[in-house]
Amino acid sequence: MADCQETLNELERFLDSELSPVRVAEVIGHLKGCSDCQGAYEFHSELRTIIKTKAQNEDLPKGFLDRLLGCFGDEVLGAD
Amino acid sequence: MGARENFTTDAMQYAPQLFATAMRMTRNRADAEDLVQETFLKGWRAFGSYQEGTNLRAWLFRIMTNTFINKYNAQQRRPQESELDDVEELFLFRRMGAFDQSKINQSAEDQMFQLFTDDEVKNAIEALPETFRIPVLLSDVDGFTYKEIAEMLDIPIGTVMSRLHRGRKAMQKMLYEYAKDRGLVDESLLDPQD
Incomplete structure (x- = not known):
């Protein structure tokens, strides 16, 4: 069973889904029994969602998709 | 021709994600638009080296990231x-x-x-x-x-x-x-x- 410090140290890789299944099980095991670490996990998980959602919130320029489709024209082939 | 048509349709679905990331990379709307267009042009030209079934999204982001780094001389290897x-x-x-x-x-x-x-x-x-x-x-x-x-x-x-x-x-x-x-x-x- 992982302790608080180990769990917090691995929280970032846990949130990145980069831990081995064994370590994932250990982190989850600790989170279930520790409300402090569970709070840290929930906070960072929500922060990730906020950053991802807000950073991606971008209106496309007018006519942009049409201009992009123009990139696929035949005249482009072999133009290099 | 079918493979090329698939490529076009599949690539277009990533345009909004590529544009949002290009905005954060270049910090500028006109440059972001140029960067995504250049990415699509390069992707289209390099179509021959793209193998269907490989991760198209990662492939396009890789092209865009490298285009950005080369174009803006963004330093990657030795951070200060x-x-x-x-x-x-x-x-x-x-x-x-x-x-x-x-x-x-x-x-x-x-x-x-x-x-x-x-x-x-x-x-x-x-x-x-x-x-x-x-x-x-x-x-x-x-x-x-x-x-x-x-x-x-x-x-x-x-x-x-x-x-x-x-x-x-x-x-x-x-x-x-x-x-x-x-x-x-x-x-x-x-x-x-x-």
């Missing part, structure tokens, strides 16, 4: 250690108690979501030096794995991890400073032992 202040672990989490609840008129559920504006989140990312900003974008915003990011940037996985770690902490500090500037923080509420 002095570029980012070292920020303590769990920086923002440890300061959440300082947010003055009376100034935040939201239900508990979406409180944190409303706490930081879209512009603040975008600015916090864009303020990061490129060596940190690009890995953070590719991971936090676009969801690529350490391995994929390491391959895109041609740096070791350990370097990806350390840049993500430092970049994320710096971003948290900036978000906190923005909230402080807006008067949402009362530091006297912080437990002194924190």
